[in-house]
Amino acid sequence: MKNWAKPLVVLGALALLASACNYAYGPFLARIDGPVVLTATDLGVENLNLDPDRAVGYRWDATNTQWVQIPVQVDERHVVDFGSKPSNNNQAGTVGTVYGTSAIGVTALQYSDAGTWVGADPDATFDADDEIVFMSRDAGPQAPGGTADPPNTIGGLGKAIELVDPDGGTSGYVYLFYGTASVDSSAGVDLVDYNFVLDAGTYLNDYKRADGPNPESSTVTTPWYSMGFSDRWFTVDLDVGNGDILDGHKSRFGLNTCIRSNATFANAWGAFAANIDGPLRAIRSYIGANSGPITQRTEIFYDARYESITDLRVHSIPGVMSFWDLNTNAIGMEYGNSNMAGTVTVDGSPDTVPSATPDWSYVHGSQGYVTNSFELTASFSPPTAQVYVDDTTPPYTECWGDDGDFLGAAGVDITGGLPNTDPRNAPFETFVAHEVAAFWPTNLDPAAWTPIWADQALQPLAATITDF
Ligand SMILES: [Ca+2]
Ligand SMILES: [Ca+2]
Ligand SMILES: [Ca+2]
Ligand SMILES: [Ca+2]
Structure with missing residues (x-):
């Protein structure tokens, strides 16, 4: 089903779009709409009791030989019971099931949300099932060996994520680090x-x-x-x-x-x-x-x-x-x-x-x-x-x-x-x-x-x- 008849025209149009919208983009421009989603388990950090508010992402800028922060988002998840059907619209809710009612013994992994009866993740750390997401287009080249960690990050906790397009073999890199304190993971966007x-x-x-x-x-x-x-x-x-x-x-x-x-x-x-x-x-x-x-x-x-x-x-x-x-x-x-x-x-x-x-x-x-x-x-x-x-x-x-x-x-x-x-x-x-x-x-x-x-x-x- 691959059809690469006009890829250069398409990529040219996407590049114009990306620059007009002031988006950073690297080797995965054709995936401009797509995310990369990884869990703490994928990253091998699920048992480190990391604070989700200290996650920070970077790409390497080879032209200016410097780190450039990219936006990342952490969404916590936890397994929760669905709860029974509420008996009436006035039945009071309790945090701990999706319906906010008594447990029925049937559970699923849900996105944690303190604004619903699912509630916040009982484990406030970046635990096994929590997700971190960034955009494919924010990947960049590999940082040279020996490059120092970005400022205000804790050494020894950085992760290099090599991304390979299963279609074309194109590769790119995103780097995740752990701040010395809470950081603006959004990179201001x-x-x-x-x-x-x-x-x-x-x-x-x-x-x-x-x-x-x-x-x-x-x-x-x-x-x-x-x-x-x-x-x-x-x-x-x-x-x-x-x-x-x-x-x-x-x-x-x-x-x-x-x-x-x-x-x-x-x-x-x-x-x-x-x-x-x-x-x-x-x-x-x-x-x-x-x-x-x-x-x-x-x-x-x-x-x-x-x-x-x-x-x-x-x-x-x-x-x-x-x-x-x-x-x-x-x-x-x-x-x-x-x-x-x-x-x-x-x-x-x-x-x-x-x-x-x-x-x-x-x-x-x-x-x-x-x-x-x-x-x-x-x-x-x-x-x-x-x-x-x-x-x-x-x-x-x-x-x-x-x-x-x-x-x-x-x-x-x-x-x-x-x-x-x-x-x-x-x-x-x-x-x-x-x-x-x-x-x-x-x-x-x-x-x-x-x-x-x-x-x-x-x-x-x-x-x-x-x-x-
Ligand atoms: Ca018609
Ligand atoms: Ca209609
Ligand atoms: Ca969790
Ligand atoms: Ca958590």
């Missing part, structure tokens, strides 16, 4: 702004965990896109530069039924696990989808990338689909995917799109340019198909949304019956859907760039860690 706004008040005091809805006016804003959220499961705005083009990121069992959708999910029990706004990424994670009360979606926002990770935890269901229904502002955009020779126009007039699940897809137009890729990690192999509905007089009910229309509605359909995935009832299978989208300047050629991006988006850089 803040690339993502997440405002969780619960219309009713504050999460811990006012969230209706037993019976929603819980209207929100939440937003994520970065230099490259903004998104809006009106409840759990309601991702309803996407502006990639020229206005909102999204009706909704929609889930349902199938096109012929509205018995379950985002609307019914939000209108029942549920809880937030995390709302995190860091310098490099924001995290919005929640549970509760009707009879899957511990089904979870975690949305992760980088400055030019959006990831949606859905952990299905529900009894046997007939099928499930997830697609992005655009709005009338998207009319005129072109949709293409890896199984199509050309493109179709988003205009509400039906098109023929192959039903096979593509490796990648995109929508592109004067409104913006969005790339999409999808990966399913499951303990079984359900049949999948591509959803594409562009129809202003659709034969299906919309279930919820702005307009009754399906506009360039594209995504994945798990078409077969799904077995039990609820760990509350053994035996159970596992099913994790990982959607990745990224947002690009419209002057990139989508037919050339999307396959290059997709090949990298779900394939992390290989990291080799040594003491520095």
Whole structure:
């Protein structure tokens, strides 16, 4: 699926973009939207009782022979019980389970958040499951042997991270050090702004965990896109530069039924696990989808990338689909995917799109340019198909949304019956859907760039860690 037909044109455009946006970038410019995520265990420092507030990252600047600080972010995690479904909206919460209720004996690793009932990490050090993240594009060349540690760092705790692109063999380096005191790990940048706004008040005091809805006016804003959220499961705005083009990121069992959708999910029990706004990424994670009360979606926002990770935890269901229904502002955009020779126009007039699940897809137009890729990690192999509905007089009910229309509605359909995935009832299978989208300047050629991006988006850089 590699298509390097126009890599120089693409990289030239990305370089212009990077310099215009004043981004540092090194050997992984083509991965400009992507992070590197490492745990304390990956770094071999999980038993050193390190203070997360003293993590600091650098790249080597070979031109000026000096260290340049790069932004890093630490997100702590811990294993926590989901808790039982709250009996009513007034049931008091207690830190220690996702629902803030009594434990049920079913746990998962969650992002720690003192603003939810998950709570802060009980281990305040940089322990085994905690993550440190930096951007691939911030890697640089290898620092020469004998280079002194950066100032205000403790010797003997530095780590050299050699990153190798499994695609091209390109390598680059990032260096992590431990400050002599708390440091500004962000290097003075803040690339993502997440405002969780619960219309009713504050999460811990006012969230209706037993019976929603819980209207929100939440937003994520970065230099490259903004998104809006009106409840759990309601991702309803996407502006990639020229206005909102999204009706909704929609889930349902199938096109012929509205018995379950985002609307019914939000209108029942549920809880937030995390709302995190860091310098490099924001995290919005929640549970509760009707009879899957511990089904979870975690949305992760980088400055030019959006990831949606859905952990299905529900009894046997007939099928499930997830697609992005655009709005009338998207009319005129072109949709293409890896199984199509050309493109179709988003205009509400039906098109023929192959039903096979593509490796990648995109929508592109004067409104913006969005790339999409999808990966399913499951303990079984359900049949999948591509959803594409562009129809202003659709034969299906919309279930919820702005307009009754399906506009360039594209995504994945798990078409077969799904077995039990609820760990509350053994035996159970596992099913994790990982959607990745990224947002690009419209002057990139989508037919050339999307396959290059997709090949990298779900394939992390290989990291080799040594003491520095
Ligand atoms: Ca931890
Ligand atoms: Ca910790
Ligand atoms: Ca059309
Ligand atoms: Ca619609």
